[in-house]
Amino acid sequence: MQKIATIFNRHFFFLILLGFLILLKPNLEASMYQAVYAYPILPGKTETLRQIYQDQRKKTIEDNFKQDRLAYNKEMGWEIASAWIQHLPGEDWHILFIKSKEPIVAENLCSKFRKLCEKGSKTANTIRSSYIETCGRDFCNLSSWVTFEPVLDIQVPFSPEELEGRIITEYAYILPILPNKKEAFVKYLRENITNQEKYRYFQEVRKKVGIIEWQMWIQHDFERDVLVMRSIELDTISDFCNAWNNIRKNEEAMREHTEITASATGLSPKDLIANLEKL
Numbered sequence: 001m002q003k004i005a006t007i008f009n010r011h012f013f014f015l016i017l018l019g020f021l022i023l024l025k026p027n028l029e030a031s032m033y034q035a036v037y038a039y040p041i042l043p044g045k046t047e048t049l050r051q052i053y054q055d056q057r058k059k060t061i062e063d064n065f066k067q068d069r070l071a072y073n074k075e076m077g078w079e080i081a082s083a084w085i086q087h088l089p090g091e092d093w094h095i096l097f098i099k100s101k102e103p104i105v106a107e108n109l110c111s112k113f114r115k116l117c118e119k120g121s122k123t124a125n126t127i128r129s130s131y132i133e134t135c136g137r138d139f140c141n142l143s144s145w146v147t148f149e150p151v152l153d154i155q156v157p158f159s160p161e162e163l164e165g166r167i168i169t170e171y172a173y174i175l176p177i178l179p180n181k182k183e184a185f186v187k188y189l190r191e192n193i194t195n196q197e198k199y200r201y202f203q204e205v206r207k208k209v210g211i212i213e214w215q216m217w218i219q220h221d222f223e224r225d226v227l228v229m230r231s232i233e234l235d236t237i238s239d240f241c242n243a244w245n246n247i248r249k250n251e252e253a254m255r256e257h258t259e260i261t262a263s264a265t266g267l268s269p270k271d272l273i274a275n276l277e278k279l
Helices: 014-020 046-059 063-076 106-118 122-135 179-194 196-208 237-250 252-265
Strands: 010-012 033-040 078-088 091-100 145-155 168-176 211-220 226-234 276-278
Touching: 033 168, 033 211, 033 226, 046 078, 046 122, 063 078, 063 106, 063 122, 078 168, 091 168, 106 122, 145 179, 145 196, 168 237, 168 252, 179 196, 179 211, 179 252, 196 211, 196 237, 226 237, 237 252
Parallel strands: none
Antiparallel strands: 010 145, 033 091, 078 091, 078 276, 145 211, 168 226, 211 226
């Protein structure tokens, strides 16, 4: 069984930066720890972030770069599975879905990362400087941490026959949450799993749009709280968006859910569908 790292109460935000530039992936064991992290990109720095990814990909053909990156991977014991830029009205976010061979414990990773920086690891120091530039934080600073609060975990039953030959897409995204709406909205969301009738309904809806697994947390940060989602879906994101819009238009319960979510996040119904740019 895969373990979701967000069960840990305290995490350093620098977990995002530690794996961002890891592009050479080691062989993975079947059982991995996982985490989703998200942070706002500084105004005007979205293109800088894109360029960092592009530059690092070009360097993967250099032997010295490969060796330093492999040494970094081995020491940290983790990698990034996927990364995106999420475009929201007026701001962009960097979204990371991380897999690790070891439990993602902030204190341990912080110690390892600092030692790598002190030893002169080019990878570690590049990551550090890159994120100071793009997010305005020094992630070796112990104050740069976040906490996670589990909200939802919906597993949707699919038979092997239903999954055979289908494309499976895994991605993550965030929704902002208005401070004065957080408590009531989280209570509403949790009723979707504590109330068996509602839980079965949301399972059925998610099966119709091709969702295999859907998880949600509140990510607490010193700037603000956001909802973090991880979803495993059949077919493509575009297919999901089309199916979700049809369900939302044709089912009263989903129209109500959309209105409640839009009110709690301050987004329009259109903007509730994540606008993701794969990195």
